[in-house]
Amino acid sequence: MAKRKTKSTFIGLKVTSEQAETLAQLQKALNSPTKTAVLLRGLELLASSSLPPTPPAQPTPRAAPQIATSLELSQIEAEARHYLNALAQTRNRSEEVMKQMVQELAKVDQTVDKYHGDRNYLIQILLDIQRENRWLPRDALIWISQKLDIPLSQIYHIATFYKAFSLVPQGRHSVSVCTGTACHVRGAPRLLEKVTDTLKIRPGETSSDLRFSLSTVNCLGCCALGPVMVVDEEYHSNPAIEEMEKIFSACE
C-alpha cells in the first residue's frame, strides 16, 4: 500500500500539517470546543456561498409524468433535484442538516471500520453503502476516497462498472422484470413493455416522484414462474394489466 506523508488526522480525515494548523486556528477563532463544530461551520460557509441570493426556487408545476426523453436527462434531473432539496433545506435549517450530513458520513465511517479500513474491501464497502442509502451519494464517495486514500476516479470506475451501484437516488419501490433467457422465450419483452407503459418509466429510470425505480435483471432463479416481475421482493408471474395496476397502486 502506498504511504502518503500525513502528519495528522481531522475527524478521521488525513490532512497535511499545514491544513491541520489552519484547522486548529479556525477552531480557536470559533472558540469552539470540538472539531465537529469546525466542520459544521465549514460546511455552512460552503453552502451559503454556493446558494443563489434569490429566494428558493418555487416548485415548478409539472405536467403529468411522461416517459422521459432520455435516460441521461432523467438521471441528471434526479440527481439535481436531490441536491436542490438538500440546498434548500440547508438554507432553512442549516444546523440540523449539517448534523445530518455528519451523521451520514459517520455511518460511512462505521462501514469503513467494519472492514478495518482495508482498501481491498472497497467493493464490499460500496455495496454496504448502496444497500443503506439505495444509492451512492457523491459526498460519501469523496469521503471514502479521502479515508482509504484511493483516487476518486478509481472509485467512480468501480461505481459505474458494476450494475449493483447507482449514482442517482433510487425510488422507494424497486420494480424488476426478469429478462433471463427462460423468461425471454416465455414473453418477457411483452411484460416489460406493459410495465414501462404502466409506470411511464424505462429500465434504469426512476419516476420523478421517487416512487418507483425500474430495472431489468438476468435470471432470478424462478424460471417456472416466467416471465416474472418482482416488486419489493414480491414475485408476480406474468401479471395482466389490471393486476399490475393493482400491485403498483398498493405501493405508496
Add this chain to the structure above:
Amino acid sequence: MPRLKSATDLETRRQEILARRDPDKPCVTICSGTGCHAYGSEKVAQTFAAEINKNGLKEKVDIRRTGCHGYCERGTIVVIFPQEICYLRVKPEDVPEIIETTLTKGEVVERLLYEGEDAQRIIHEGDIPFYKHQSRIVFGPNRFIDPKSIDDYIARGGYAALAKVLSGMTPEAVLAEVKKANLRGRGGGGFPAGMKWETTRNAPGEPKYVIVNADEGDPGAYMDRSLLEGNPHSVLEGLTIGAYAIGASQGFVYVRQEYPLAVENLNVALEQARDYGLLGENILGSGFDFDVMVHRGAGAFVSGESSALMTAIEGRVGEPRPKYIRTAVSGIWGKPSNLNNVETWATVPLIIDKGADWFSSIGTKGSKGTKIFSLVGKVNNTGLVEVPMGMTLREIIYDIGGGIPQGRKFKAVQTGGPSGGVIPESLIDTPVDFDELTKVGSMMGSGGMIVMDEDNCMVDVARYFLNFLSEESCGQCVPCREGIYQMLKILNRICAGQGRSGDIELLEEIAEVVRDASLCALGATAPNPVLSTIKYFRDEYKAHVEEKRCPAGVCKELISYYIDPEKCQACLLCLRNCPVEAITGGKNLIHVIDQDKCTKCSACFEVCPTRFGAVVKLSGVPVPEPVSTGTEVKRKRGGKSE
C-alpha cells in the same frame, strides 16, 4: 460447542446427532429454494409452524426448511418423512388438511400428490418421472438438509471426506485421486480440475489461494445458486479438501450479491464450521490451517471470468487480463490461485468418499460423473435436474422435462448460455458431454438448458444474446466491444425488416474475427449464438432478410394482427383489451383492427378465445382489406345471423 479435534471426534459427534434423532418421528420438510420462495413457501412454512402448535403436535413433529428440491414447476414442495410423502403445489390453505389427514390420521391427501399419465397418484418423491430418471448425487442431499444446520450435514456423513483426507491421505494422494476421477470443471470450460490443482500446487510463490466461483451470470441458469443456498457445507468441504491438496491456507467465495440467501447461508455455514473446528487453525487436529472469506460480486457478467474475478477480489474493477500466464500460476495479488465452480467443489467430497473408480464409472469416456442443468423455457417440468454425463438431450427434455407444453412442436434447445449455441431437433439425440456439445457448435457451459418451441424466433434469440453480451462486454478489447456491437446492429435491422442481402455472410465474417481476436472467453465465445443459429436455421434468417417474414411470428416489425371476419364472434374481448383503442366494432359487429394504430402488443391475440381463434398473426403477406365498418357477424352456432 467444543471444537472437533480429530476424525474420531467427528464420527462421535455424528453418532451423538443420530442418537438424538428418532428416525420414525414425522418430519415435515418444506422446500425453501428460490423458486418455491417465489411461490410463497415462506407462508406455507409459517402456517405449518402455527398449525402444528395449535394441534399440540409441537413435540411430536419436526419442521425442516430445506434447500431447493429442483422440481420448481410444482412448488411449493412439501415432503413428509419418514414415509416420504411428496405434496406438490402446496398453498397455506392446504396445511390444515395435511396436518389432519397425514400427521394425525396417517393417511395421504390424494389431491396434492403427483398425478401420472393414467391419472395414477404417486406418493413418493423418487417415483415421480421428473426425479426417476435423474442421478442426484451432488444435488440430492439438498432435500434432506436444513442449510443453516451443520448437524444435518454431518448426520448424513458430511465432512467425513475431509476427515479421511486429513487423517490419512497425503496432498499428493488427494491430487492423484481427483486426477484419476477425471473431474472436469463444471463452470463451462471443462478443464480437468486435477491438472489445474497440480499447476497451482507446483507454481512458485506463497501463499496460494483457492476460490469458489459463484458468480453465476448466465441468464436462465441457477444451479450454483441452489447448491450454495441449499447445501453450502458441501462446497466448503470440497474447497477445504482442495486447499489441502494444493497447499493453500486462504480461500475465497466470490458470490453474486443478487443471491442474498446464498450469501446468508454461506456466512452461517462458515461460522458453524469455524465453531466446530472444521475451518480455522489446526483443522481436526491435523495441523492444517485454512479459512475462507466471502466476497460479494457487485453485478458484472465478465467478472465471472477467472482473471477478472481475481482482480475484483483485490478490490479493483473486475476486468479480464490477457492470460499468457494462467491464474493458476499468477492470480490474486500475483500468487498461484486455483479457481473452480461451485458444482465442481461440491463434487470433490464425493470423489474422496466413494473413490475415483466409482466416480469415473458414471458418465462417458471423456466426461465423468453427473451434471446439474437448469431445464427451463418451453418445457413442462421446469426445474433443476442432475443427470449422468452421456444422457441424450431427448431423454432430458422428454423423459424428465415431460416435453413441450400445449402440444407445441420442439424447435431447438440452447445450452451454454451466452457462450453456447442452439441445437436443433435433428441433433436432439446428442449426449450431454463436454466434447459432443462442442462438436455440434454449442457447449456445456455452466448448465443452462433453454428449450424453445416453434413460437420462438432463432434470429431473435441470437439478437437477445448479443444484446446481453454487448451490455456486458467490458470494452477493453476492440474485437469484442465493436464486433459484438456491429453484429447486434445487423441483427437488429434484420429483425426490423431492414435486412440487406449479404447480411448473413457479413455476420459470419465478423463472428470469425470476434472469435479469434478477443482478449477473453466472453468475446471468444460471443459469436456462438449467432453462428449456431445461422448454421441450423439459415432459412429462417433468409426469410427475414429476403421475404421480410418472421416464420415464428416474433419480430414485431414483421408481423401484423388481423381479425378473420369469418371467425369473429363480436365478443368485445379484444376490443376492450386493446390498450391503444385500435379495434373498432361493437355488439354483433365484426371487429376490425386499425393497422395504423396497432402497436402489435399482442393483447388481442392473447385474449381471443381459442374456440374462436379469430385473431391471427400474419407475417410476410399483406393484411387483407378490412370489412366495412358496421358489418354484422355471422353466428357459428344456430347458423342464423342476427
